[in-house]
Amino acid sequence: MVERRASRQLLTARALSFLGLLLFAAAAWTQVKVEPGDALRLETDADPALCGIFRIQVGGSTLMPGIGPMDLAGLTLPQVQEVLKDRLVSAGYPKTATLQVRLVALPDMPVRFRGAVLRSGTVPFREGLRLSQVAALASPTEAADLQEVEITSAAGGRVTVAFDPSDPTSGDPLLRPGDRVYFALRNRTxxxxxxxxxxxxxxxxxxxxxxxxxxxxxxxxxxxxxxxxxxxxxxxxxxxxxxxxxxxxxxxxxxxxxxxxxxxEEGPYVLVIGLVRREGRVSFRSGLTLTQAIRGAGGSLSNADLSRVQILRRINGNLKRFTFNLAKIDSREVPDPELQMGDVVDVPVLIPKDGGG
CATH class of the missing domain: 3.10.560.10 (Outer membrane lipoprotein wza domain like)
Known part of the structure; x- marks a missing residue:
């Protein structure tokens, strides 16, 4: 009898300990906040096309097909889940649809470099990566103004660094995942x-x-x-x-x-330029749509005007422009247009409205 009581007490203690771990994990989950560069897995029975992994872009925004652009940085996971639930209902999906959001581990966002350089591109992030190492890969031209090297973080913050290649300890900051390095031109105006x-x-x-x-x-x-x-x-x-x-x-x-x-580049492509994370070529395939091409370029930046995205296409030798509102595409008011090989997608900057009286 004594041994049975002791065994029962031990099992009860273990159960309480396990329950405590579950409660701690649940509490921790409610406190986790989403940051630029985080990847979210969305699972829902509302529509299989909505499921997938989406990364939070520079500035904290993300674009999910059928849901639209959203600013999610700084929200906890339960708050993100609530926002997505509301957007699904607003888009016409049933209120009874189940939805789950969780963080997933993806490789750190690479560091991108461009501007007055012989080679523009990206380099995988690693701890200890410095501006001097990126400069060695990029090979700035004589036209580059090394006194005004711009570094933009994944969160949208920007600093200007005076970089001296002969003295790499001066103006040679450590870089972070998702940083974008721009080597500006002298006398650019x-x-x-x-x-x-x-x-x-x-x-x-x-x-x-x-x-x-x-x-x-x-x-x-x-x-x-x-x-x-x-x-x-x-x-x-x-x-x-x-x-x-x-x-x-x-x-x-x-x-x-x-x-x-x-x-x-090898293979067919479309060109995506403007306010996207990675300006340049996106591999073309049959059925490639406008929103897929923008996601292939890393997604739009927070100051992009998604109501005036243009597709530029040559038809019978003439340049034609087609303007689309991504919000209307996401709400299914208009279809997501398919691209043709050689198209140029231009994502313009958002011009603030004059608030003066």
């Missing part, structure tokens, strides 16, 4: 910049009558791996021209314009 697939990327002195073709000639001409059919011109952050070199196209330039010549 008075010159025209030619970047990408040219022999001498960098600034070109602006003269009246300068065109895309003459600017590329000043930049040493096209590189052998240049994608000649998809040269774009940006002005004050907006795409203003698309030049098909093979078709004999040309376009006039203004002070401060940026000419971007993409490089070839």
């Amino acid at each position: 008075s010159d025209v910049s030619v970047l990408g697939g040219v022999l001498k990327p960098g600034p070109i002195r602006f003269v009246p009558g300068l065109t895309v073709r003459s600017a590329i000639a000043y930049a040493g001409g096209l590189h052998p791996d240049a994608q000649m059919a998809a040269i774009v011109v940006e002005r004050e952050g907006k795409l203003v021209s698309w030049v098909d070199w093979t078709a004999g196209d040309d376009a006039p330039l203004e002070r401060g314009d940026v000419v971007k010549v993409p490089r070839k």
